[in-house]
Amino acid sequence: MNKIIMGAILILIMSCNQNKTKDGINDNLKKSSNSANIKDNLKHSRAVEAALWGIPIVASDAIRQGYLKLGANYNDIVYFSKPADWKFQTTTPNASTHYIYSAYSTKKDGPIVLEVPAAVQAGIYGQLCDMWDVPLAIVGGGGDDKGKGGKYLILPPDYNGNIPTGYFVVRQNTYGGFWLLRTIANSNSQEDQDAAISLLKKIRLYPLSKAANPPQQRFIDVYGKLWDGYPKMDETFYAILAKMVNEETIIPRDMAMMNILRSVGIEKGKEFKPDQETTAIFKSAIKEANDYINILLEETLVPYFWESTHWSIPTSTNFKTEFSFQDANMLDYDARALANFVAWAPPKKADKSAPTIYILSYSDKTGSPLVGGKTYRLHVPPNVPAKQYWSITVYDYTTACFIKQAPIISLDSYNTKTKKNQDGSVDIYFSPTAPKEQENNWVTTGKEGRWFVFFRLYGPDKTFFDKSWKMNDIELVN
Structure with missing residues (x-):
């Protein structure tokens, strides 16, 4: 009897131990599975943060790689002999001025000299930026040289060498960098356009080590060539x-x-x-x-610049940090990601002394998104507060680039073919094909997908800043 009882107890003990072992294995498996999920979730969230943080430097490299694929080398200058067409695939460029761009490497060449001519017979304006797309200097009108020309000396990080006199000194936090300038013709006449080209061909870029005998400057005309400078938002x-x-x-x-x-x-x-x-x-x-x-973008459009309209000044709060997005308390890389997602080479300021002001709209009068396949109209009031000229340009909502294959991407006040109303106002139409008898007042949109517009004022006047002049909303025609 005792043997039977002892045997039963032994079986029970073994059974309990076996169950404990099974439960332990199951617990370990659950813990292992949970750990893997936690790690994957953490890696996902950190990859999102890495992307938001890294957008500016990846975007700057995309533009630089597009430049190199056009046959350029560091310190070569590429330019547009005519205002850009849709093949200039970077974020929100204009289609009215002659762009000039170059990339350089202070790691390769040491300090770099950018030599800019005086703005004679044409305007010149732009930014010198590091690879984080932080504008380090305004060049030309509104900049250190005040349109009188001069030499900018670009120094690499932690440079401790001698700094010669006679330069506007620019220190940057990256070894690489670029500048984007525009020459602005006085009119659309061939004579004034030629003057703008002649001016840009006086720009020079070379290492300081070769300042005594600068090498011959190489210029490459990239008008009509595909410049793929859009950062790919995929796993690459x-x-x-x-x-x-x-x-x-x-x-x-x-x-x-x-x-x-x-x-x-x-x-x-x-x-x-x-x-x-x-x-x-x-x-x-x-x-x-x-x-x-995209969520941030929609949120930052409000408040609108004029009450009861759908026009905004892009990233207006970022001018407080001159687009460094850094103050004494933080680096706002969310705001930086947004700004660099929709534009590049930003101006350091947007006040009454700024050479240009941009306003943008993503919506029609009712607040509905602007979409392809429909016809819209914008009534531009007379007396636009732009001392030089104004322009309006359409962009793809997804990429913020020109709409691919679009024959007409922009209109500006230099265009003598654009029909004006009797009071000086202008009606502009947006659609995939031109409305009848409106071919000269038409900008192309896609057959589908969302789009948005930038309205640029070159030489903005006081009636813009005091809001006594007001832009109308875009209206759906059909």
């Missing part, structure tokens, strides 16, 4: 970000971000080799970052 974004982290210096403000980048496989001095699971996470993370930027 992270490979470009990894390349730029390795190429550039780490700024002290970004040290905490280096830990986030390391957790997604991006680390300075190490090869970037994401596995299939990480690549899948990147695909969803970059989409989420893109969607978040």
Whole structure:
């Protein structure tokens, strides 16, 4: 009997131990599964943050790579002999001025000299920026040289060498950089357009080490050529970000971000080799970052510049930091991502002394999105407060670039063919094809998809700033 009882007890003990072992295994499996999910979720969220943080430097590299693919080398100057057409695929360029661009590397060449001529017979204006797209100097009218010309000396990070006199000194936090200038013709006449081209061909860019005998400047006309400078918002974004982290210096403000980048496989001095699971996470993370930027965009359009309209000044709050997005308390890389997603080479200021002011609209009079396949009209009131001229340009909502294959991407007040009303006002039409008898007052939109417009004022006047002049909303015709 005792043997039977002892045997039963032994069986019970073994059974309990077996159940405990099974439960322990199950618990461990659950913990392992939960840990994997937590790690994947964390990697996803950190990949989103990495994208938001890295958009400016990835976008700057995309433009630079487009420049190099056009056959240029560092310090070569590319320019548009005519205002750009749709093939200039960068974010929100204008289509009225002659753009001039160059990229340089202080890591390769040391300090760089940008030599700018005096603005004679044409205007000249633009920005000199680091690879984070922070405007470091305004060049030309409204800038340090005040349109009188001069030499800008661009210094690499932590430069401790001699600084010669006679230069406007520009210190930057990155080894790479670029400048984007525009020559602004006095009119649309061939004579004035030729004067604008002649002016831009006096610009020079060379290493300081060769200042005593600068090399012959190489110019490349890129009008009509495809310049693909749009940053791809897909999983390849992270490979470009990894390349730029390795190429550039780490700024002290970004040290905490280096830990986030390391957790997604991006680390300075190490090869970037994401596995299939990480690549899948990147695909969803970059989409989420893109969607978040679009949400930010819609939110920042309000309040509108004029009450009861749908016109906004883009990123107006960012002028407080001169587009560094950094103050004593924080680096606002959400706002920076938004600004660099819709534009590049921003001006340092947007006040009464600014050479240009941009306003934009994503909506019609009712607040509905502007969409392809429909016809819209904008009634531009007379006496537009622009001392030089005004222009209006259409962009693709998804990319903020010109709409591909669009024959007419912009209209401006230089265009003598544009019909004016008796009071000096102008009616502009937006549609996939030109309305009857409105071919000269028409800008192309797509057959589908959303779009938006920039209205630019060159030489803005006081009636803009005091709001006594007011733009009308875009209206749906059919």
